[in-house]
Amino acid sequence: MNGHLADHERDKGVEHMKAHRFLAVAAAAAMAVTLAACGTSGPGSSDGGQTLNLWYLSDNPTVPDAAKRFEAANPGWKVNLTDTPNDQYKTKLRVGLGTANGPDVFFNWGGSDLIEYKKSNLIVSVDDLMEQKKLADVFGPAVLQQGQVDGTQYALATAVEASMVWYNKEIFDKLGLSAPTTWEQFLDVIAKTKAGGYTPIAMANASQWPGSQWWSELVALSCGPDFWATLGTADPKIRLDDPCVVDAHQKLVDLVKAGAFNKGFNGLDYDKGESRQLFWSGKAAMNHMGNWTLTSAKEEAPEMMSKMDFFTVPAWSGAKGTSDMMTGGLAPMYSVAATSKSPDKAKELLYYLVNEDSAKDITKLGRVPVYKGTEITDPLVKKVSDAITAAPALAPWPDHVLEPEWTTEMLQDTQSLFGLSLSPQEAAAKMQAKYEQVHK
């Protein structure tokens, strides 16, 4: 379940879920066959170099327009669009990238995936595109850096995402509460909403990544923004069983023990809206989730747009981070495949996916563009954008720094922490052990 950034895609509903579950089932049933027959899933390859294959996530309906603008500016060129839901996309890209039927330009999650693509020579540098279009002027250094491997640009992004605590203003007003800025106030808000008969925080953690967002934020708060800086390198400065991690685990357990979450949350499915339902219906006062909650609200509960607001998870005394720092990353990101027969045109297409027009389009979805100076009209989207811009640090999602195998361990251990079946120390020790196993 790596790639939190795109997980909001799943909001699209049960339809997609069914489709991708079916595919997953088929994939497992015929795993060996799949392996033997890899590379047969893509659309037909280009004839005469006049066609480009673009693979992207189905959560982004702005892509076809960007492709049309590219086609209009490049007569004779056609873009083959292939959109796929989140989890299905991961498998598809894994077997399709690097084959003759694979994409020319493709969506990806950056981070550790990008490093792996580079290592396997599956992508090409877009430094020349940066130069040609003067992109260093329109994207900030922090934005560019997330698409780099060893200082070379391999991916560019359209938008940025982060997680926060969304709250129902009506419930807060009724109980006379305001957005907390310290951990004590936060616990107080939880106690008072609970006493008021509400579920304090909606949670659905069967697929584990919603819980891991808590983990990421609490660890980043506890250990400070530099925590992740060296973890992906050969010489990490802070270990995963550092006392600051254990402390973050303790805070997480404290939340569970304070009754902050709805009953049975480890078996509820975010994909099926089981946490959002509680929040939309006013049963739960808060919902800890990414800013794609705005996109979900627009689709599922438009009346919530005027009823909700957010705050960032507050720090506690002893935490190295501050309340205004955030956890998140860039999405969507795009790269050019090394197998592309027309890399220059592919780069041109990539440019159309991240340029000013695409930034404007994606803003309309309630997402936060990274193209400098894009106008944002929706006040809540604006507020998210301002909070991310003002944040002293944007800690990355852990699965963007570390390997999928370690991520799986972290997801499982975090779920166990939430289920109170692992102690804070045990969970930290297991994560460190897996880290050492993966990095040996």
Next chain:
Amino acid sequence: MIRSERLKWAAFLAPALAVYAVFLIYPVVQSGVLSFSSWAGPGRPSIPVGLDNYRELFGDPIFWRALRNTVVLLVVSVFVQLPIGLGLALIVTSARRARRLWRGVFFIPTLMSTVAVAILWRFVYSPDYGIINGFLRGVGLEDLAQGWLGQTSTALFAVIGANVWQWAPFYMIIYVAALVGLDPEVYEAAALDGADGWQKFWHITLPLLRPVLFTTAILSLAGSIKAFDLVYIMTDGGPSNSTELLATYMFRQGFTNYRLGYASTIAMVMFLITFVLTVVVLLRSNRREAVEKARG
């Protein structure tokens, strides 16, 4: 003459054999080879690692957990699900009227797609909106209401319950077909000898059903070991691996962690277990048949 007969056999067998070889035997062999290597997917190098994957597997606590859960599922399938199927079959065939209707009603779960069954049971078990907790609250047993799929203590049996509900009727239909085919004269003879219902079941029905019981046992064994879809949708092996099965763990290692070599190792273990169990069951049933034939 004989030679041309053989050629004919070969000609008729060849297409099926070719399909079988390409889509079954070759992948199994390839998985076997992969299980001794480390591979992250197409476009990446496949590195031979000898027995490392197997060594890691036998020291992997989640593998043992998945194996244990699979065994629990297997035991429940054979010793609870099959008897329920047989019980349903007996009820349905002894119904005085509307036999077809009852058969149809009981068979419905098996006709539903697994995704629908999984989603239905997720609703049944839902902590806030589910019918089980709703019932418990309704009769004043609110303390017993829980997040059935969300806690490690109940999740496995909750999932297995849904599995039994889905598949027991499938075996019911097989048993119904077998029961209908039994010779009524044997029962008449038994009735003349003064056998009661229980004696008839124990001394006539069960022995006559033995071949079918073995077949269903094998189906049920193989089905449990490769069980995947229902669990994948209901819990995805969670929470905290409490419902992890061999197949879901294989999928996680292969398609979430991209350790296709290690996933193949799990697949090989599943293959071996299924193979050995099937051979054992088949041999036993063959031997019994041989013994009975010798007895006359």
